[in-house]
Amino acid sequence: MRILIIGAGVIGLSSAYYLSRAGYDVTVADRHAEVASETSFGNGGQLSYSYVAPLAGPGVVSKLPRWLTQRDSPVRFRPKLSVEQWRWCFEFLSACTRARSELTTQKLLSLSFLSRTLMHELIAAEPSLDFDFVRSGKLVLHRDANAMQSAVDLLAFQRTLGCEQQALSADACVEIEPALAHARSFLAGGIHTPSEDTADCRRFCKGLEAVLRERGVRFLMNTPIDGLKFGAKGVEAICDGAPLAADRIVVASGAGAAQLLKPLGIRVAIYPIKGYSLTFDLQPHITAPHVSITDFARKVVYARLGERLRVGGIADIGGYSLDADPARFATLRKETATLFPEVAQSAASGEWTGLRPATPHGLPIVGPTRYPNLWLNVGHGALGFTLATGSAALLADGLAGSNNRELSSAFVLSH
16 A cells, blocks of 8 residues: 655654564655754753643633733743644643643653653664764753642652652752752752653654664655645645645644645644754853753743754744744743853854644644545644654554554544
């Protein structure tokens, strides 16, 4: 069976890996000259399996006034004259209940734990892959005592879902990560999760591309898909006026999926949330963290990637433009200076802006559509790298007619 995957980011490439391993004839098409040229290029670098709670939660509504009025807010909403945007926002607000958030978190944790197992198996099976992968563990830092207590109160619930975590004092946080010594005075504490990993998503994609090419997977780069149309043979992907040969098509095109699927009458509730990152080259004398760090209040993440530090965060809900706001990069540098001043004093070697393909409720969409030959693997938001292997395995199982993973039905598009 010939399978065409649209999208050469981490989701598309992971899909190609598991489908080719299952014996399918796989082709990957992408409009860019290189794989991982968009959202997978410069993400936060955290494989954060235990921290997958959706943005839509019971505390969000009370934060909206600040998000709408403060320029440097971690989440910023820019209203557009767009039915798509407002419909997504209303669906997002309807998902901001405790019951819905907890149910979504449980489903995402099941998928993320599967992804962790598969990622570790993939690394063992593919020794040529080199993408700065480290089982670093993660510290979520709290500056406010009330926020820290709320996090402690959640530990028992998290343990019932399979998360192994420990509440730490500020001193204990510094003991685990000495680079935080400068911040000890304003930390209320932190939550330590030893099972989290860090890695370079773009390097993972480039390495996976090499593995796939060796196994006969074809890549059609610089190949934009003009559209999808339904014909006598089912859905066809049109390029330069002609259909690309395929028995099955998998859409893994991130934030662009909604527009691509719309002419077929398929609505996927995906809207782009713009994120930013800075990458700092670390000189030997610079004090920088080795443990993965998340600043809970500021919603900024720090991941050591070899001799670089990736600093990422921010969520701008304001359309499909990739234009970067310099003030957002300035915010990331300011926050870096607060925790790791020596890092912030050096020049950033890379700036990145990308569109995270988010669903209102936070669950990705993995599985078939009402068209028998059209499948989806989209809507992973900020968790694409974390959920990539598990989502790809679910997709491969589904295409093979297998239903041996209990959580698969939770991510299928509702018709």
